[in-house]
Amino acid sequence: TPKKAPPMPGDVLVHAAGEKAGQPVTEADLSDQVTRAWPMGKDATGAPVIRDGDPTSILAIFKFPEGELKAPTNLDATVNGQIVAYGDRCTHAGCNVDNGTAPSGKSIMNCPCHSGQYEPREGCKVIGGPPPAPLPQLPVKIEGGQLVATGFFLTRPFGYPSDEEWQHYT
Numbered sequence: 001t002p003k004k005a006p007p008m009p010g011d012v013l014v015h016a017a018g019e020k021a022g023q024p025v026t027e028a029d030l031s032d033q034v035t036r037a038w039p040m041g042k043d044a045t046g047a048p049v050i051r052d053g054d055p056t057s058i059l060a061i062f063k064f065p066e067g068e069l070k071a072p073t074n075l076d077a078t079v080n081g082q083i084v085a086y087g088d089r090c091t092h093a094g095c096n097v098d099n100g101t102a103p104s105g106k107s108i109m110n111c112p113c114h115s116g117q118y119e120p121r122e123g124c125k126v127i128g129g130p131p132p133a134p135l136p137q138l139p140v141k142i143e144g145g146q147l148v149a150t151g152f153f154l155t156r157p158f159g160y161p162s163d164e165e166w167q168h169y170t
């Protein structure tokens with residue numbers, strides 16, 4: 001169903017929590033701390049539908065100063081090499097990954113379940129703990145001041161148990 005679908009090309013990303021819940025995410029909302037969002041598409045009648053029926057669809061969005069995002073982030077799938085979106089379910093066991101702080105004081109992502117750590121400036125590669133794979137990047141652009149998905153996740157997210165099921169969407 002549209003509510004349970006993964007993020008689709010053309011979906012507008014809307015805040016998942018806080019005062020702006022349900023409103024489109026704008027560039028001004030973003031920082032080096034996690035902004036959680038759901039993709040919002042349309043149902044068969046064309047009415048907007050927030051795809052919050054599948055926990056795998058939740059996203060973590062960041063904006064970093066110019067030059068901080070680097071490989072293996074797919075920079076072509078970011079906005080100006082500064083705004084990047086990832087799936088926000090840990091690849092270990094599916095918890096939502098939150099803000100964390102590296103010993104250097106730098107912001108990273110930390111999983112509250114078993115202390116998995118990810119570096120959002122480098123494609124959310126694993127930098128600590130048990131996760132077997134990076135968080136999947138979602139390609140995005142800015143359109144009319146809103147953040148919009150331009151494709152599917154670039155790698156298979158947690159929650160898609162088989163490549164067959166995953167390839168159905170890609």
Ligand code: FES
Binds near residue numbers: 095
């Ligand atoms: Fe994230 Fe285990 S679920 S580290």
